[in-house]
Amino acid sequence: MIKWVWKNYRFAIILVIVSVLSGLFIIGQMTKEPNYQKIVVHEGDSLWSIAMKYGDHHNMDYNEFVKWVEQKNHLASPVIKPGDKIIIPVTAVNKKHQVAYKEE
Structure with a gap:
């Protein structure tokens, strides 16, 4: 059969x-889920300044960016401190294939 x-x-x-x-x-x-970038907060950084800095790398307005970061990182408020590590809605770059990169 x-x-x-x-x-x-x-x-x-x-x-x-x-x-x-x-x-x-x-x-x-x-x-x-996409592999999002993790960054370290520096002195003087705020969620808004980070949203502006990475503005060309995400398709959100600044308020959406801040709310996304707050939710994804389980932040009680938008206040961040130097040394904090946060995930941002920017696709992580594979450093093996990266030729050169300078963070300003």
Whole structure:
């Protein structure tokens, strides 16, 4: 019986298996959160100044940026201190493929 099913429907069986695996892969990729950049807060930094500094690297207005950072980093207020490490909504750069980078 199994040989008969395989002989007559092997193309359909393979197609179903490939479709299910492809669907699982796509769902896994869609639910994967981007690798966001983690930065260290310096003297004089605020969430607003950081939002302005990285303005070209995110598609949010400054208020959305600040709210996102507060939520993602579980901050009770927008006040940050030098030495704090925070995640910002800017995709992290893979340093292995980076030619040169100078942070100002």
